[in-house]
Amino acid sequence: MKASAVADANIALVKYWGKRNKKLMLPHNSSISMTTDGLSTLTTVEFDKKYKEDIFILNGNKFKKGSEEYDEYIGVFLNFVREFSKINLKVKIVSQNNFPSTAGLASSAAGFAALATAINKSLNLGLSQTELSILARRGSGSATRSIFGGFVEWKKGEREDGSDSFAEQIVPSGYWPEFKMIIGITSKKEKKIKSRAGMAQTVKTSPYYKVWLESVNEDLKKVKEGILERNFPLVAKTAEENCLKMHALMMTARPSVIYWNKGTIEIIHSVLNWKGEGLETYFTIDAGPQVKILCLEKDIDGVRKRLRDIENLKDIIITKPGRGVRIAEKHLF
Numbered sequence: 001m002k003a004s005a006v007a008d009a010n011i012a013l014v015k016y017w018g019k020r021n022k023k024l025m026l027p028h029n030s031s032i033s034m035t036t037d038g039l040s041t042l043t044t045v046e047f048d049k050k051y052k053e054d055i056f057i058l059n060g061n062k063f064k065k066g067s068e069e070y071d072e073y074i075g076v077f078l079n080f081v082r083e084f085s086k087i088n089l090k091v092k093i094v095s096q097n098n099f100p101s102t103a104g105l106a107s108s109a110a111g112f113a114a115l116a117t118a119i120n121k122s123l124n125l126g127l128s129q130t131e132l133s134i135l136a137r138r139g140s141g142s143a144t145r146s147i148f149g150g151f152v153e154w155k156k157g158e159r160e161d162g163s164d165s166f167a168e169q170i171v172p173s174g175y176w177p178e179f180k181m182i183i184g185i186t187s188k189k190e191k192k193i194k195s196r197a198g199m200a201q202t203v204k205t206s207p208y209y210k211v212w213l214e215s216v217n218e219d220l221k222k223v224k225e226g227i228l229e230r231n232f233p234l235v236a237k238t239a240e241e242n243c244l245k246m247h248a249l250m251m252t253a254r255p256s257v258i259y260w261n262k263g264t265i266e267i268i269h270s271v272l273n274w275k276g277e278g279l280e281t282y283f284t285i286d287a288g289p290q291v292k293i294l295c296l297e298k299d300i301d302g303v304r305k306r307l308r309d310i311e312n313l314k315d316i317i318i319t320k321p322g323r324g325v326r327i328a329e330k331h332l333f
């Protein structure tokens with residue numbers, strides 16, 4: 001049966017950066033994110049004997065077996081799905097993002113959350129939200145969190161088989177609609193180092209990885225508490241510090257992993273200056289050059305006005321806490 005699902009990207013406030021098990025996609029630490037509103041992926045899947053080989057089309061581009069994108073991401077995931085569901089049919093997958101792919105905007109998170117959900121419906125697997133979160137994790141770690149809306153925690157879990165490594169909603173999207181994220185796009189190019197490779201290099205070579213793991217639990221506690229109390233400075237300041245710690249790890253990997261460009265640095269300096277001008281603004285940055293500015297509704301106009309003076313800014317997207325994954329009636333083929 002043909003089935004479609006929509007999922008939104010999520011942006012981490014406490015980052016996931018490093019795997020303790022690469023095959024099962026198990027993280028070294030828990031993480032917390034906000035599911036965005038409107039940075040969506042729509043995916044349609046159909047398993048059928050009429051397909052002689054798997055077909056995967058993302059944003060109009062066909063990815064073939066043998067390419068890195070296909071083999072390392074979708075190919076591994078589909079093999080796992082067939083093994084797990086005991087269904088041996090080939091599949092056609094068409095997926096469309098409404099935002100730039102692979103430039104540090106969590107496209108794989110939305111992509112695998114939508115894909116897992118569409119597969120669940122199409123194969124009639126009857127998976128619960130928790131099981132979907134575990135399935136999405138096998139595609140991309142951060143996808144485990146995009147199953148849920150609002151603010152979400154991915155619990156790293158302790159078990160070797162990964163059965164306790166899944167996401168849980170902290171609060172739904174309606175709990176804190178004043179929480180805003182302004183995504184400053186500083187480059188629309190594909191990034192050179194994928195998160196997967198960047199994090200593996202960091203875990204292996206950064207002398208500070210151990211220090212990161214020692215401090216991350218405190219960040220998780222503060223961000224979770226801040227979300228529940230709607231304490232903006234507690235959440236946003238901790239998120240900014242956590243992001244800088246993650247980038248310090250990347251920079252101290254050998255060879256170093258640096259995702260920032262001059263626009264990234266220009267926005268960082270601006271956000272830091274705005275604090276002195278009375279705006280309550282903070283930032284977070286993922287494995288890419290885009291800067292996500294965190295602020296409350298009351299400061300949105302002030303930020304937008306000031307963003308006009310940033311030279312190396314290509315575009316902005318304003319988002320807020322959004323919904324979890326859902327089935328779509330519209331099919332892409």
Ligand code: DP6
Pocket residue numbers: 011012014015016017025031106108109139140141142143195196286287
């Ligand atoms: C910096 O989930 O893209 O965005 O699990 O290898 O697919 P894989 O990596 P991915 O990494 C996301 C890294 C991050 C932080 C985060 O989202 O928590």
